[in-house]
Amino acid sequence: MRAALNDRLAAAQRDPVLIDAAIAMQRGDLATAERLLKDRLRTDHADIAALRMLGELVARVGRLPDAQDLFARALLIAPGFTAARRNYAAILHRRNLLAEALVELDILLADDPDEPATLTIKAAVLARAGEYPAAIALYERVLARHPDQGRLWMSMGHALKTVGRQDDSVAAYRRALAIEPDLGEAWWSLANLKTVRFGPGDIDVMLAAAARARATADQLHLHYALGKAFEDAADYRRSFEHYSTGARLRRAEMPYDGARTARHLERSKRAMTREALAVRAGQGCPDPAPIFVVGLPRSGSTLVEQILASHSQVEGTMELSDLNMVARKLGAAGGEPDDYLDRLLAADADALFALGQEYLDRTRIQRKTDRPFFIDKMPSNFEHIGLIRLILPNAKIIDTRRHPMANCFAAFKQHFSRGQRFSYSLDDLGAYYLDYVALMDHYDNVVPGAVHRVFYETMVTQAEREIRRLLAFCGLPFEAACLQFHQTVRPVRTASSEQVRQPLHTAAIDQWHHYRPWLASLDCVLKDTVVRYKADRLQSA
Structure with missing residues (x-):
C-alpha cells in the first residue's frame, strides 16, 4: 500500500497540470491555480495530490473549513499520505480544534517519532492549549538537532515569554536574529515585551533590514519595532511614522469592513x-x-x-x-x-x-x-x-x-x-x-x-x-x-x-x-x- 502511494505521488510530480498549478501558486496567481486544480478534481475526484494542493491554496486565503475538508478527503482515500495528515493537523490547530490536532500529530509521530516538522507543529498546539512545559521541551528537542532554525528559536521565545522566563525569551529572540537578522517578527517580539530598549546599533540594523525587506510580514514587523524603538528614544514623530507604516501594511493584507x-x-x-x-x-x-x-x-x-x-x-x-x-x-x-x-x-x-x-x-x-x-x-x-x-x-x-x-x-x-x-x-x-x-x-x-x-x-x-x-x-x-x-x-x-x-x-x-x-x-x-x-x-x- 505504501509503495502504491509513493508511486502515485511520484507520478503527480511529473503531471503537467499539477506542475502548472504549482507554478501559478508560486507566482501568486491563485485564481489560475484553483481553476486548474478544480478542473482536475472534476475528472478525477480521487487525485490526492490535487486535493492536497487545493487544500494548501484555500488555506492560504483563509478558507480554513474548506481546507480541512480537502485534507480529510485526501486522507480518506490515502490514510498513509503523511504530508496531507501534517497539513490536516496544522489546519485543525489554526481552527482551534486542539484535541483533534493532537490525535493526528500522534498518528504521525507513531510512524516517525523524530520528524522535526511534526514535533514543531505539536509544540505549537501544546502551547496554544496552555501546556507550556511540554511545548518548551519539544522545542528544545528539535533545536538540539536543528540549532540553525531562526524561526524555531523565535517560537521558543514566544513560549518562554508566556511563562515569564523573560531573560530566556530575550536570548531566544536574539539567537533567532543571529541566524536571520532580517526576521521582522523576532525584532517585534523583542519590542513587544515592552521592557526591552533597543540601542542605536539595533535601530541601525532594523532600518537597514526594513529598507531591503521584500516580505510584507518582515516589513510591517520591523516598522512596529522601530515605532517602539523611537518611542523609547522620545522621538515621537519618527515613532508615529513607523507605527503608521506598519499599520498601513497590515491593513492592506487584512481589510476591514x-x-x-x-x-x-x-x-x-x-x-x-x-x-x-x-x-x-x-x-x-x-x-x-x-x-x-x-x-x-x-x-x-x-x-x-x-x-x-x-x-x-x-x-x-x-x-x-x-x-x-x-x-x-x-x-x-x-x-x-x-x-x-x-x-x-x-x-x-x-x-x-x-x-x-x-x-x-x-x-x-x-x-x-x-x-x-x-x-x-x-x-x-x-x-x-x-x-x-x-x-x-x-x-x-x-x-x-x-x-x-x-x-x-x-x-x-x-x-x-x-x-x-x-x-x-x-x-x-x-x-x-x-x-x-x-x-x-x-x-x-x-x-x-x-x-x-x-x-x-x-x-x-x-x-x-x-x-x-x-x-x-x-x-x-x-x-x-x-x-x-x-x-x-x-x-x-x-x-x-x-x-x-x-x-x-x-x-x-x-x-x-x-x-x-x-x-x-x-x-x-x-x-x-x-x-x-x-x-x-x-x-x-
Missing part, C-alpha cells in the same frame, strides 16, 4: 431587547464557571484577568475563540455564519442549554486546575453579550474601559498576531469604539447590572477598593493575593504579559499625549465620548 460590523451590532440591539432576554431568563446552561472579560484590546483587560487569576477560586486561560465559534456554527446552520441572532432567538430551552454546554466542552482543554471559575478574556466577546446571557445565564461579564484616546492609540500601535482588523486605521478605531460603547449602553439599559465596568485609570489609582468591588461582583471573597497579582506565576498570552508581572503604575495613562499632534482626526471623532467617559468614571468613583 466597518459598515458590516456596525450593521451586525445594530442587529444585535434590535434582536436582544429587554423582552427577548427576559422571556428566556434562566434558560441555558446554569454552570456559573465562566467569567468573561470584554472590551477593546489594550484597555486593561489583561490586568483584570491577572487580578482575578490570582484568586484561589479562579483560573486564568487566554483569549478564547470558542464563543465566536459557537456563534458562527449557529449562524452557518442557517446559511449566514456572521448572523446567528434569528436562530438564537428561535432556539428552545434545550437548545440554549446545549449551546452553553458546547461552549464549556470546547473550552475544557484550556482548563488545567480544578478551580471552580475560569476567565475567557477575548475582547470581542462584547459583541456576544446577548448570546452569553441566553446560553450561560450565570456567567459573569466584566467590561474593561480606558480613556478612549489612550485606548485607541494603544491599539493602533500594537501589532496583533491575529484578528483586531479594525485596529490598523485611526478612522476605523474611532468608529469601532463608538459602536462598542453604543452596544454596551444597550445592554446596560436592557439588563441593568449584568455587566460590571472597570475603569483602568481608577483601578491603577484606587486598586484595593476596585479589586474588592470586582471580586464582590463575581461572588468571590476578598483575597490579599489579588492585590499582589504581579507575583502570580501563570502563563500570560497577550501583549501585556510583562506589564502585569509588575506592580501597578500610572505611566501608561497619559502616554498618548506625546502623539497628540498626529491624532486630530481621532480626537474629533471621540470628543463627546471622552467627555462622557470622564463623567462616567467620576460617577463610579
Whole structure:
C-alpha cells in the first residue's frame, strides 16, 4: 500500500497540470491555480495530490473549513499520505480544534517519532492549549538537532515569554536574529515585551533590514519595532511614522469592513431587547464557571484577568475563540455564519442549554486546575453579550474601559498576531469604539447590572477598593493575593504579559499625549465620548 502511494505521488510530480498549478501558486496567481486544480478534481475526484494542493491554496486565503475538508478527503482515500495528515493537523490547530490536532500529530509521530516538522507543529498546539512545559521541551528537542532554525528559536521565545522566563525569551529572540537578522517578527517580539530598549546599533540594523525587506510580514514587523524603538528614544514623530507604516501594511493584507460590523451590532440591539432576554431568563446552561472579560484590546483587560487569576477560586486561560465559534456554527446552520441572532432567538430551552454546554466542552482543554471559575478574556466577546446571557445565564461579564484616546492609540500601535482588523486605521478605531460603547449602553439599559465596568485609570489609582468591588461582583471573597497579582506565576498570552508581572503604575495613562499632534482626526471623532467617559468614571468613583 505504501509503495502504491509513493508511486502515485511520484507520478503527480511529473503531471503537467499539477506542475502548472504549482507554478501559478508560486507566482501568486491563485485564481489560475484553483481553476486548474478544480478542473482536475472534476475528472478525477480521487487525485490526492490535487486535493492536497487545493487544500494548501484555500488555506492560504483563509478558507480554513474548506481546507480541512480537502485534507480529510485526501486522507480518506490515502490514510498513509503523511504530508496531507501534517497539513490536516496544522489546519485543525489554526481552527482551534486542539484535541483533534493532537490525535493526528500522534498518528504521525507513531510512524516517525523524530520528524522535526511534526514535533514543531505539536509544540505549537501544546502551547496554544496552555501546556507550556511540554511545548518548551519539544522545542528544545528539535533545536538540539536543528540549532540553525531562526524561526524555531523565535517560537521558543514566544513560549518562554508566556511563562515569564523573560531573560530566556530575550536570548531566544536574539539567537533567532543571529541566524536571520532580517526576521521582522523576532525584532517585534523583542519590542513587544515592552521592557526591552533597543540601542542605536539595533535601530541601525532594523532600518537597514526594513529598507531591503521584500516580505510584507518582515516589513510591517520591523516598522512596529522601530515605532517602539523611537518611542523609547522620545522621538515621537519618527515613532508615529513607523507605527503608521506598519499599520498601513497590515491593513492592506487584512481589510476591514466597518459598515458590516456596525450593521451586525445594530442587529444585535434590535434582536436582544429587554423582552427577548427576559422571556428566556434562566434558560441555558446554569454552570456559573465562566467569567468573561470584554472590551477593546489594550484597555486593561489583561490586568483584570491577572487580578482575578490570582484568586484561589479562579483560573486564568487566554483569549478564547470558542464563543465566536459557537456563534458562527449557529449562524452557518442557517446559511449566514456572521448572523446567528434569528436562530438564537428561535432556539428552545434545550437548545440554549446545549449551546452553553458546547461552549464549556470546547473550552475544557484550556482548563488545567480544578478551580471552580475560569476567565475567557477575548475582547470581542462584547459583541456576544446577548448570546452569553441566553446560553450561560450565570456567567459573569466584566467590561474593561480606558480613556478612549489612550485606548485607541494603544491599539493602533500594537501589532496583533491575529484578528483586531479594525485596529490598523485611526478612522476605523474611532468608529469601532463608538459602536462598542453604543452596544454596551444597550445592554446596560436592557439588563441593568449584568455587566460590571472597570475603569483602568481608577483601578491603577484606587486598586484595593476596585479589586474588592470586582471580586464582590463575581461572588468571590476578598483575597490579599489579588492585590499582589504581579507575583502570580501563570502563563500570560497577550501583549501585556510583562506589564502585569509588575506592580501597578500610572505611566501608561497619559502616554498618548506625546502623539497628540498626529491624532486630530481621532480626537474629533471621540470628543463627546471622552467627555462622557470622564463623567462616567467620576460617577463610579
